[in-house]
Amino acid sequence: MVRLSNAIENVINEARMLLLGGQVLLGFSYRICFEARFEQLPSSARLAEIVGLGIITASLGWLIWPAAFHQINEKGHASAAIHALTTTVLDWGLFPLATGLSLTIYPVLVGLRIPRALLIAVAVGAFALALWYGWSWMVGEPGKRKRVQLNLVEQEKQRQGEERPDISDRIKKVLLECRMALPGAQAFLGFQFAIVFAQGFERIPRWWQLIHFISLLATTISIVLLIAPAAYHRLAEAGEDTEHFQVVASRLLLAALVFLGPGMAGDLFLVIAKVTGSATEAGFASGLLLLTFYGLWFGVSAWRRDSSGHRAG
DSSP states (O other), rough: OOOHHHHHHHHHHHHHHHHHHHHHHHHHHHHHTSSGGGGEEEEEEEEHHHHHHHHHHHHHHHHHHHHHHHHHHHHOOOOEEEEHHHHHHHHHHHHHHHHHHHHHHHHHHHHTOTTTTHHHHHHHHHHIIIIIIIIIHHSOOOHHHHHHHHHHHHHHHHHHHHOOOOOOHHHHHHHHHHHHHHHHHHHHHHHHHHHTTTTHHHTEEEEEHHHHHHHHHHHHHHHHHHHHHHHHHTSSSOOOOOOHHHHHHHHHHHHHHHHHHHHHHHHHHHHHHHHOOOHHHHHHHHHHHHHHHHHIIIHHHHHHHHHHHHTTT
16 A cells, blocks of 8 residues: 555645646647737637636646645645545546646637537547546546545554654655646746737737736746745755744745736736626636635635644644
8 A cells, every 4th residue: 555645745746747737738828819810710719718718727726725725734744634635636627627628729720720620629628538537437446545545544543643753754745735836837927928929918908918917927926935945945954854944835835826826817817808808707707716716725724724623733
């Protein structure tokens, strides 16, 4: 059976894979919306693009949740609960990614004048779902997940009984969680920079451009905060694993998420407003998404911590 610490590291790495792929796809898709040919597409293709972008953005926020939950509810400790939560998040996170991929590839196929573009786009999503879910369920051993989870719970009980310090393991996990969002956020920032020089960006209202600037600035601050633990660990702690550094890294990670939310929601506003021409609809959608991010990352995590009194020390 897999060790608890390794099991948690594995699910975090799997979340990183989905986050990086999703954020890179998101950045490219945002750029498409500002190209001249995009405005020539049928309204159905443009609508599919913004719906797909909304779904992918929401799924990325969902995938980031375990990192916040781990630091707020579990204080960074290895637990069977964080493994179970991250596993569930990954299970449900695959579906919106497949749906968003299908929706965002449809306008590309229309732009390429591929016959039966809608059918091909649906087939791409169906293929992803069949491979990610269907194949895995078919070859999976019945009851194995439950047995693994029970084993991890037992390992957690044994570790609590032994009261062994786990500071190095906690630091390893918080640095890994910083790396969950960092590569994708950096790629996303690159596309935020590039959009400014697209022709379509020049024609949008000035205050929409300022929203993009705020979004870009928020993403930049988030990236700086995500990199800060590595610098602090080397310069202030000389690479030593200390309880103080774990607390600092955890707080920097959570602060980075505070800025990452507006960075993602702000550009969703920009795209929806540009495609629909309605700032009201765009503001409602992006505002609701941001509130959902904050409610999930911080609200639900803090509520679970306070209601259970978990890891109070």
